Amino acid sequence: MATNTVSQVVPSPAEDAAALLKAFQGWGTDEQAVIAILARRDATQRKQITLTYEQMYNESLLQRLQSELSGDFERAMCHWILDPDERQAVMANAAMKCIQEEYPVIIEIAGTNSPAELIQVKKAYHVLYKCSLEEDVAACTTGNLRSLLLALVSTYRYDGNYVNMGLAKSEAKIVHEAVRNGTIDHEELIRIVGTRSKAQLKATFSCFKDEHSSSITKALLHATDSTCYLRALRSTVRCIADANKYFAKVLRNATREAGTDEDTLTRVVVMHAEKDMKGISDAFQKRSSVTLEQVIAKETSGDYRSFLMALLGS
Amino acid sequence: MATNTVSQVVPSPAEDAAALLKAFQGWGTDEQAVIAILARRDATQRKQITLTYEQMYNESLLQRLQSELSGDFERAMCHWILDPDERQAVMANAAMKCIQEEYPVIIEIAGTNSPAELIQVKKAYHVLYKCSLEEDVAACTTGNLRSLLLALVSTYRYDGNYVNMGLAKSEAKIVHEAVRNGTIDHEELIRIVGTRSKAQLKATFSCFKDEHSSSITKALLHATDSTCYLRALRSTVRCIADANKYFAKVLRNATREAGTDEDTLTRVVVMHAEKDMKGISDAFQKRSSVTLEQVIAKETSGDYRSFLMALLGS
Numbered sequence: 032m033a034t035n036t037v038s039q040v041v042p043s044p045a046e047d048a049a050a051l052l053k054a055f056q057g058w059g060t061d062e063q064a065v066i067a068i069l070a071r072r073d074a075t076q077r078k079q080i081t082l083t084y085e086q087m088y089n090e091s092l093l094q095r096l097q098s099e100l101s102g103d104f105e106r107a108m109c110h111w112i113l114d115p116d117e118r119q120a121v122m123a124n125a126a127m128k129c130i131q132e133e134y135p136v137i138i139e140i141a142g143t144n145s146p147a148e149l150i151q152v153k154k155a156y157h158v159l160y161k162c163s164l165e166e167d168v169a170a171c172t173t174g175n176l177r178s179l180l181l182a183l184v185s186t187y188r189y190d191g192n193y194v195n196m197g198l199a200k201s202e203a204k205i206v207h208e209a210v211r212n213g214t215i216d217h218e219e220l221i222r223i224v225g226t227r228s229k230a231q232l233k234a235t236f237s238c239f240k241d242e243h244s245s246s247i248t249k250a251l252l253h254a255t256d257s258t259c260y261l262r263a264l265r266s267t268v269r270c271i272a273d274a275n276k277y278f279a280k281v282l283r284n285a286t287r288e289a290g291t292d293e294d295t296l297t298r299v300v301v302m303h304a305e306k307d308m309k310g311i312s313d314a315f316q317k318r319s320s321v322t323l324e325q326v327i328a329k330e331t332s333g334d335y336r337s338f339l340m341a342l343l344g345s
Numbered sequence: 346m347a348t349n350t351v352s353q354v355v356p357s358p359a360e361d362a363a364a365l366l367k368a369f370q371g372w373g374t375d376e377q378a379v380i381a382i383l384a385r386r387d388a389t390q391r392k393q394i395t396l397t398y399e400q401m402y403n404e405s406l407l408q409r410l411q412s413e414l415s416g417d418f419e420r421a422m423c424h425w426i427l428d429p430d431e432r433q434a435v436m437a438n439a440a441m442k443c444i445q446e447e448y449p450v451i452i453e454i455a456g457t458n459s460p461a462e463l464i465q466v467k468k469a470y471h472v473l474y475k476c477s478l479e480e481d482v483a484a485c486t487t488g489n490l491r492s493l494l495l496a497l498v499s500t501y502r503y504d505g506n507y508v509n510m511g512l513a514k515s516e517a518k519i520v521h522e523a524v525r526n527g528t529i530d531h532e533e534l535i536r537i538v539g540t541r542s543k544a545q546l547k548a549t550f551s552c553f554k555d556e557h558s559s560s561i562t563k564a565l566l567h568a569t570d571s572t573c574y575l576r577a578l579r580s581t582v583r584c585i586a587d588a589n590k591y592f593a594k595v596l597r598n599a600t601r602e603a604g605t606d607e608d609t610l611t612r613v614v615v616m617h618a619e620k621d622m623k624g625i626s627d628a629f630q631k632r633s634s635v636t637l638e639q640v641i642a643k644e645t646s647g648d649y650r651s652f653l654m655a656l657l658g659s
Contacts, residue, residue: 150464153501161507165500166540177536178492185499186479187467193475222491226480 032309034344038071044083047072051080052088060099062334069112070341073305077112103293104335110301111342116155119144122298123156123164123184127171134180134263135281136298137168141183142270142277143307146190153184175217176260182225183267189228196234202227203238210250220264229271236272278303279314282323291330296339300327304342312343346623348658352385358397361386365394366402374413376648383426384655387619391426417607418649424615425656433458434470436612437478437498441485448494448577449595450612451482455497456584456591457621460504467498489531490574496539497581503542510548516541517552524564534578543585550586592617593628596637605644610653614641618656626657 042050047068054064069077084092096108110118119140126133140152156164168180202223209216224232239247248265255261270277278299285295303311315323324345331339356364361382368378383391398406410422424432433454440447454466470478482494516537523530538546553561562579569575584591592613599609617625629637638659645653 150501157503157505161503161505162509162545163501163503163540163542166503166542169536169540173532177532181496181540182499185496185501187464187477187499187501189471189475189477189480191471191475195476218487218491222483226477226483226495228476228480231476 032307033305034308034312035070035304035342036344037073037076041072041076044076044079045087047076047080048084048087048092051084051092055095055099062100062104063337065096065100065108066334066338066341069108070338074115078114081112100334102335103297103331104333104338106294107297107301107335107338110297111338114155115302115305116148116151117159119152119302120156120159120164122302123152124160124167127167130171130176130180131259134176134259135266135295137180137184138263138267138270139278139298139302141180142267143274146187149184150187174258174260175221175256176258176263178217178221179225179260179263179267182221186226188226189231191228192230194228194230194234199231199234199238202235203242206235206239206247207243207250210247210254215251215254217260224264224267224271232271236268273314275307275310275314278311279318279323282311282315282326283319286326286330293331293335296327296331300339300342308343346621347619348622348626349384349618349656350658351387351390355386355390358390358393359401361390361394362398362401362406365398365406369409369413376414376418377651379410379414379422380648380652380655383422384652388429392428395426414648416649417611417645418647418652420608421611421615421649421652424611425652428469429616429619430462430465430469431473433466433616434473434478436616437466437470438474438481441481444485444490444494445573448490448573449580449609451494451498452577452581452584453592453612453616455494456581457588460501463498464501488572488574489535489570490572490577492531492535493539493574493577493581496535500540502540503545505542506544508542508544508548513545513548513552516549517556520549520553520561521557521564524561524568529565529568531574538578538581538585546585550582587628589621589624589628592625593632593637596625596629596640597633600640600644607645607649610641610645614653614656622657 050068051065054061054068069080072080081092084090093109093112096112097105100108110122113121122136123140126136130137141149144152153164156162160167165181165185168184169177172180205219206223209220223235227235236247239250243250248268251261251265251268266277269280281295282299285292285299299311300308312323319326324340324343327339327343328336328345364382365379368375368382383394386394395406398404407423407426410426411419414422424436427435436450437454440450444451455463458466467478474481479495479499482498483491486494519533520537523534537549541549550561553564557564562582565575565579565582580591583594595609596613599606599613613625614622626637633640638654638657641653641657642650642659
């Protein structure tokens with residue numbers, strides 16, 4: 032469930048475009064007006080506003096926002112007004128500039144979209160970059176990290192409910208064999224995690240836990256690897272097993288008192304506000320004494336805070 | 346271009362269904378009548394006939410054909426009446442029972458469908474087998490053969506015309522380095538062949554030839570490998586470089602005087618008759634003193650021959 036609220040009575044795209052231009056004009060930008068309009072429009076409405084703004088004023092709304100706003104607020108708003116498929120394509124492409132740190136972006140896009148949604152993201156990638164998501168992921172990685180991320184973005188997974196329980200048991204055993212003694216058979220692990228359906232994988236993870244009284248992610252902790260591959264594998268397993276719990280943890284890490292990771296905070300809130308942010312927020316609160324809104328309000332400030340709060344429905 | 350001819354005046358699906366039932370009844374099946382109807386209907390018409398036949402007579406047309414016909418003719422006709430996406434899903438699934446021999450089926454499906462068509466085949470696979478094409482390919486293979494075939498069926502390739510010539514040159518160099526001295530860097534080879542767009546790969550193959558006066562497939566001949574992986578890699582390169590030439594060669598091998606390979610013959614003719622068989626037939630004749638029709642007429646007989654001839658437009 033989404034957290035952002037869309038205005039019940041929405042002005043025409045032309046009225047919104049005019050109100051945005053008015054917010055940009057004069058001494059200083061009226062950031063609150065920009066938030067009041069754009070945070071309360073759904074993806075289709077934002078697209079209409081963007082098109083109408085360009086037709087009416089012969090300039091790109093995205094570029095105008097980039098020049099009018101700044102810092103974390105600017106980055107968040109410029110991601111927000113993109114079409115969701117396009118936004119994910121842009122985020123994936125940016126992540127590849129620094130894949131050793133940014134691999135979670137790829138895992139999240141592959142792990143939380145349905146197979147049909149992932150194809151839409153890949154189509155947007157083709158249009159924007161004149162190449163495939165797959166070839167760029169493959170070109171910026173090597174070894175096991177490449178095999179894992181490439182399988183994640185490539186596979187058109189089965190997304191029906193059918194689960195083969197015999198297969199879940201036998202593959203839980205293969206995974207156990209694969210991680211035993213810390214000498215991991217990565218090829219088999221990646222094959223299973225990279226190609227099986229999410230429903231099937233949840234059953235396999237559950238069989239593993241029943242049999243060994245420990246989760247796969249904990250078992251993987253015993254293995255050592257000098258690259259970020261094993262961390263990526265654990266993130267993948269957690270994201271597939273329970274996406275809400277996974278994102279709640281990502282947000283906890285991003286809002287630690289030692290220092291806020293605004294880029295991660297922006298990514299999760301902007302990408303999930305109109306999709307499944309309610310579940311993430313609930314999962315967050317289950318493990319914390321405070322709500323997600325309280326933590327984000329405490330760790331951020333100014334227009335950036337106002338914008339995130341609006342997306343969270345506060 | 347297709348080779349089969351669709352009747353200009355087509356009876357209603359109910360009339361066709363009734364005519365088929367008539368051909369099945371009495372002493373012996375009237376195979377020529379079955380061919381005269383089904384070989385001259387397009388995929389949509391065949392689907393309608395199949396549905397109508399089942400509604401009218403409360404039995405599956407496919408099962409009735411299986412019981413009325415036999416041998417190579419039966420297998421060819423039973424593949425022909427399937428929906429093209431379903432047919433490819435069935436053929437891919439069957440190939441995995443004996444992947445060391447049948448890997449060309451996978452290469453051909455991945456190599457000759459557009460990215461959008463390949464998704465349709467994968468959707469049909471989900472419906473038929475309640476799992477993904479990718480997980481089955483991954484589960485029936487290991488090592489380099491797995492990496493190659495999995496990349497081929499997984500990647501949603503870019504299919505625009507844009508070609509990066511600088512990249513073509515640098516990757517032709519990577520391929521050259523990879524195959525030099527017969528010690529092949531398979532990971533890089535598979536990455537390039539498995540993820541780049543077909544237009545990009547054709548440019549890379551062409552750069553390789555310009556630079557080294559030899560094709561990549563010839564260069565790969567110097568490498569040794571105990572599995573069928575290198576043969577699969579060469580087939581992939583040939584299929585992407587020039588599909589018509591590739592299939593012409595497959596048909597030449599399948600119709601050698603030493604013995605006809607009817608399964609391969611059926612696969613290529615049935616899968617391509619209503620798509621691109623004309624180009625394959627022309628490519629065949631370029632390298633032979635006889636036409637494809639003449640060779641197939643010579644190497645086959647009976648109803649099987651009549652059916653293939655009808656699909657070839659003779």
